[in-house]
Amino acid sequence: MLTSLKLIIRPSTLSNYIVGTLCSLCIACSLNAAESSNEENSEALQVHGFIAQGVVNAHNSNYINADESLSLELTEVGINASYQLNEDFRLAGQAVYLNGGNRYHAGPRIDYLLLEWDAFHNEAWRASFYLGRVKNNHWLYSATRDIPFARPTIILPQSIYLDGFRDLGMGGDGGAIKISYSDDDFGEIDFNFSRGKSAISDEQSEVVIGKFALGNLDHDLDMQASVYWRPTFSQWRFGFSALDSSFAYDRAQVDNYFDSEFEFQFYTVNALYEGEFWQLSAEIAQQRYVTDGFYFPEFHRDNIAQGYYLQASYKVTKNLSVLTRHERFYANKDDKNGSELAEISGGSALSHFGFQNDNMLGLSYDFSSNFRINAEYHWMQGTARLSPIVQSDPIANANKNWQVWAVQFMYWF
Amino acid sequence: MSDICRWLNVVISSYVNYKDEIIKTILFKIAVLFLLLFPPQVYAIHVISNITAETKSLSVAQLRRIYSMRQVHWKNGSPIVVYVLASKNPLHQKFCKQQLRLFPYQLDRIWHKLTFSGYGVAPIEVATQQALIEAVKSTKGAIGYMENLSEASDVNIIKIDN
Numbered sequence: 226m227l228t229s230l231k232l233i234i235r236p237s238t239l240s241n242y243i244v245g246t247l248c249s250l251c252i253a254c255s256l257n258a259a260e261s262s263n264e265e266n267s268e269a270l271q272v273h274g275f276i277a278q279g280v281v282n283a284h285n286s287n288y289i290n291a292d293e294s295l296s297l298e299l300t301e302v303g304i305n306a307s308y309q310l311n312e313d314f315r316l317a318g319q320a321v322y323l324n325g326g327n328r329y330h331a332g333p334r335i336d337y338l339l340l341e342w343d344a345f346h347n348e349a350w351r352a353s354f355y356l357g358r359v360k361n362n363h364w365l366y367s368a369t370r371d372i373p374f375a376r377p378t379i380i381l382p383q384s385i386y387l388d389g390f391r392d393l394g395m396g397g398d399g400g401a402i403k404i405s406y407s408d409d410d411f412g413e414i415d416f417n418f419s420r421g422k423s424a425i426s427d428e429q430s431e432v433v434i435g436k437f438a439l440g441n442l443d444h445d446l447d448m449q450a451s452v453y454w455r456p457t458f459s460q461w462r463f464g465f466s467a468l469d470s471s472f473a474y475d476r477a478q479v480d481n482y483f484d485s486e487f488e489f490q491f492y493t494v495n496a497l498y499e500g501e502f503w504q505l506s507a508e509i510a511q512q513r514y515v516t517d518g519f520y521f522p523e524f525h526r527d528n529i530a531q532g533y534y535l536q537a538s539y540k541v542t543k544n545l546s547v548l549t550r551h552e553r554f555y556a557n558k559d560d561k562n563g564s565e566l567a568e569i570s571g572g573s574a575l576s577h578f579g580f581q582n583d584n585m586l587g588l589s590y591d592f593s594s595n596f597r598i599n600a601e602y603h604w605m606q607g608t609a610r611l612s613p614i615v616q617s618d619p620i621a622n623a624n625k626n627w628q629v630w631a632v633q634f635m636y637w638f
Numbered sequence: 639m640s641d642i643c644r645w646l647n648v649v650i651s652s653y654v655n656y657k658d659e660i661i662k663t664i665l666f667k668i669a670v671l672f673l674l675l676f677p678p679q680v681y682a683i684h685v686i687s688n689i690t691a692e693t694k695s696l697s698v699a700q701l702r703r704i705y706s707m708r709q710v711h712w713k714n715g716s717p718i719v720v721y722v723l724a725s726k727n728p729l730h731q732k733f734c735k736q737q738l739r740l741f742p743y744q745l746d747r748i749w750h751k752l753t754f755s756g757y758g759v760a761p762i763e764v765a766t767q768q769a770l771i772e773a774v775k776s777t778k779g780a781i782g783y784m785e786n787l788s789e790a791s792d793v794n795i796i797k798i799d800n
Binding site for chain 1: 699703709725739741754
């Protein structure tokens, strides 16, 4: 099990150090690269991007907007560049603009900006180090959750890819290591490790803890690791991931809440099957969530939540696929119907705050190699994964049953 | 043609009871005659590399590693530059199934993840088979694929061992 480590270097100092080091390395390597021929440079530089716009509507919920109206708040735009500085070093970065309504705060973001060092390679092994802002590469779809054409559905399973935690779950400023091993007997094995810190904006803070908490929420350095294995020539791939993270809340001078610490440990097991017509995927997650303080100084809660989803897609024609998913999430594994939560809250929480289930049906149609439309309908039960996450809103989330549908066009290059 | 005959024999045998040897032989002869009269325009997909590459043969697993960007250097340590056609291109689809034994969407998934997460780069996509051949010819360390060997001059043909 992973445990929290406190680095002697403060995270803000660490971020400055990382940016400074990255800039120095870039200048040094660029000078070196400038000596290369133009032909080599054209292969060294790769630029890609995407643009996606959709319509979305949530019924009986403020998941997208407060008035439950038809919304165009389903915009995702991104552009990235990768530049091979020399044989061992590569610089890469991506900027995105996202608007998902109430799901996460709208605006531009530096998605990743990193320096890759290809430290070791031969025919079987490859070890790479990444320094800078790195993406979470540990869950089945975590590295591509904002990339419309590289994720299975518009709205991902909230038991794992919680929208309210998007900026925290996406990655952080720090470093990552990726070690790959390929062998004709054992197949393909990948080990990933990362350590980083996410800056939490006021808007993100509001999504997580609600607008009545006036203090600052800070993310300490987190640690994540994952292992993936695909047996030789197999259509199956299996993975395991672990995350250990902590947050601190510093109350404002006048505040409804108190200084607090949140500890978060998250484990997932996943499987993926890739057949000619059928694709199956499943992830099972367990999270331990410890709260000290916040509601009152002596408050202590140690909670274990569980969730899973099973997903199947079938290729009907060369360009058309149908997809279905069944998902369950329980905020407390010992109180799956939320009755205990409702009882001890004294009326501030409803029993359906204790779980969130989703049954969805979707379609995907490819117009060409880089133009697609996705459409999906979700039948939701329970509101355990709706914002604000720490303190659920009994007025906005009053309905146990709610539905979301979305249609999105996407183009990429 | 001998491969097609073998395949025909297997198909016919699987549909006809093994005791019906005469029917099986007649069906086989009719099928071979049909193929001789109307030969299908079938070209195998060939893996090609830049003329400077030292590697003359690869296993299917190695070729998969190269196209899934797990192996990015040749055995001698020089970088591999991977060229492909668009994922819906019929030649690319044939290459994926015949040589890599992968479905094109599996490669798309790997490449999209690398490209849009910052953890790697995808192969360089070109528009036509001719452009692909030209790119392999002119780029040191390049690998690609082609259908018609009559156009294969100034490139290495890499033998794929099963």
